[in-house]
Amino acid sequence: MKFNSVFDIIGPVMIGPSSSHTAGAARIGLAARNLFGKQPAWAKIYLYESFAKTYKGHGTDFALAGGLLGFATDDERMSKALEIAKDNGLDIEFIEDSSAVSHPNTARLVIGDEKDQLELVGISIGGGKVEITELNGFVLRLSGNHPAILIMHNDRFGAIASVTKILAKHEINIGHMEVNRKDVGKEALMVIEVDQNVDEAVLSELEKADHIIQIAKISR
Known part of the structure; x- marks a missing residue:
C-alpha cells in the first residue's frame, strides 16, 4: 500500500475510539450528506459483518450520524451526534444485516426527505480512509480523499x-x-x-x- 504522508499511517485527527469504525464511518456519512446536498430528514443504515457486530461499542453509530450532520472527524460534538440528530429532526434507524459483503466494514445508507432519496454503499478500509462502491444502484469506485x-x-x-x-x-x-x-x-x-x-x-x-x-x- 502506498502512503502519501505520515498521516496516512497514523490515521486522521479524529474523535475515537477507532479510525476504521469511527473516522471511516463518519466519512461515509459525510459523503452521503454531500451527495444528497442537504441534511436528510431520515436515514436507514444497514450495517454488515464487523460494523454490525461492534457498531455500538466502537462508535460507528454516532460517527455515521455525525457524518450525516456534516461533522468533520475531529468535531467535538461527534460523540453526541445521535442526540443532536434527534434534536435536529433527523430520524436514524440502524439495521444489522447478515447479507454477504466483500468487506467487513460495510454500510449501506438509504437517506431522504419528503422530496428526494439517495442510496449509497461505503466501506471503511482502514486508517480513516473510505471507498464509496455504489450510488443509487450504480457501481463505482470513489475514494472520498479528493474533490x-x-x-x-x-x-x-x-x-x-x-x-x-x-x-x-x-x-x-x-x-x-x-x-x-x-x-x-x-x-x-x-x-x-x-x-x-x-x-x-x-x-x-x-x-x-x-x-x-x-x-x-x-x-x-
Missing part, C-alpha cells in the same frame, strides 16, 4: 466530451474518471475526481452541458 463531481447523464454521444471540455477550459485537472451505465442508451453516471474544489459557477455551466440530468459534488 469529486458526480454527474448523472443520458448515455448519449458527446456527453462526456461536453463535460471534459468545460473542465479543461477552467483548468481543472482530472485525477480519476469512470463512467458506468445500467444499459445502452439509458441513464449513466460519470464520476470525476479532480485536484481542486469546483466552484458553483463551474457546476452551473456543467449542468447546461449536453445530456446532463443532475450534478453533485464532494469538496475537501
Whole structure:
C-alpha cells in the first residue's frame, strides 16, 4: 500500500475510539450528506459483518450520524451526534444485516426527505480512509480523499466530451474518471475526481452541458 504522508499511517485527527469504525464511518456519512446536498430528514443504515457486530461499542453509530450532520472527524460534538440528530429532526434507524459483503466494514445508507432519496454503499478500509462502491444502484469506485463531481447523464454521444471540455477550459485537472451505465442508451453516471474544489459557477455551466440530468459534488 502506498502512503502519501505520515498521516496516512497514523490515521486522521479524529474523535475515537477507532479510525476504521469511527473516522471511516463518519466519512461515509459525510459523503452521503454531500451527495444528497442537504441534511436528510431520515436515514436507514444497514450495517454488515464487523460494523454490525461492534457498531455500538466502537462508535460507528454516532460517527455515521455525525457524518450525516456534516461533522468533520475531529468535531467535538461527534460523540453526541445521535442526540443532536434527534434534536435536529433527523430520524436514524440502524439495521444489522447478515447479507454477504466483500468487506467487513460495510454500510449501506438509504437517506431522504419528503422530496428526494439517495442510496449509497461505503466501506471503511482502514486508517480513516473510505471507498464509496455504489450510488443509487450504480457501481463505482470513489475514494472520498479528493474533490469529486458526480454527474448523472443520458448515455448519449458527446456527453462526456461536453463535460471534459468545460473542465479543461477552467483548468481543472482530472485525477480519476469512470463512467458506468445500467444499459445502452439509458441513464449513466460519470464520476470525476479532480485536484481542486469546483466552484458553483463551474457546476452551473456543467449542468447546461449536453445530456446532463443532475450534478453533485464532494469538496475537501
